Amino acid sequence: MRIPQLSLTIDNNPGQLIVPCDLLAKAGISIVTLSLADHENFGTLRLIVREWQRAKEVIEQAGLSVAVTEVLAIEVRDQPGGLVELLRIFDEAGINVEYMYAFSARLGVSAVMVFCFNDLDAAIFALARAEINPVSPVTLYDHLDEA
Incomplete structure (x- = not known):
């Protein structure tokens, strides 16, 4: 019933959204669904992926901060x-x-x-x-x- 969702804060600038998406693509991890909400200087990217633990590791190994929330x-x-x-x-x-x-x-x-x-x-x-x-x-x- 509970589904792990990954959340990342990314700069609200061109080229920033591609970084986590490219990391997951190169790791062979498909994005099931996502949401991007904008704030003044940053965006919140929320992702649901099948292999969330591996996705979290891949993102963190690239130096990005990621949080897990159950939805x-x-x-x-x-x-x-x-x-x-x-x-x-x-x-x-x-x-x-x-x-x-x-x-x-x-x-x-x-x-x-x-x-x-x-x-x-x-x-x-x-x-x-x-x-x-x-x-x-x-x-x-x-x-x-x-x-």
């Missing part, structure tokens, strides 16, 4: 109001969504989104109460292999 991938009904239904579960449980981003792949008729919460355990509990199971890393990666 959830959750199926969202791909129709108007689908995201609202899911967000309402967290709102009613008092759980803050710190950030989220869409996944490019779909599982059946559902979209998949990646969420980071202020309290991951509470989010998992709220989802279980609503009879929603987060997407497991195995399901996510196997589905990508089939696509």
